[in-house]
Amino acid sequence: MALAFVGVTVYSVLNIVLGFVVLVMATSNSNDTINTGILVAGALVLALVGLGAGAGLLFVRRPWATGLGLGLMLGWALWSIVSAGYCTGLNPTMYG
Numbered sequence: 001m002a003l004a005f006v007g008v009t010v011y012s013v014l015n016i017v018l019g020f021v022v023l024v025m026a027t028s029n030s031n032d033t034i035n036t037g038i039l040v041a042g043a044l045v046l047a048l049v050g051l052g053a054g055a056g057l058l059f060v061r062r063p064w065a066t067g068l069g070l071g072l073m074l075g076w077a078l079w080s081i082v083s084a085g086y087c088t089g090l091n092p093t094m095y096g
Helices: 002-027 032-058 063-082
Strands: none
Touching (some): 002 032, 002 063, 032 063
């Protein structure tokens, strides 16, 4: 289960890097429609990596893949809970 911590760390680093890129792209543009699209794309990528790749690794049925997959999904869930959905794109006030 040590790889679960690796999965949480990998997702956290990805979340910070992708979140920074998405925020820079969204603030550098003055069109609200494009900003919303950028935020939605970032949220989808984070969900696909956290939940999609995590679930995919669970289907591999190897101990290392199970730990890493659970870690990715736990990382997505923890970031969603701790940041009230801002870091994963779940907060609806971001799109208003």
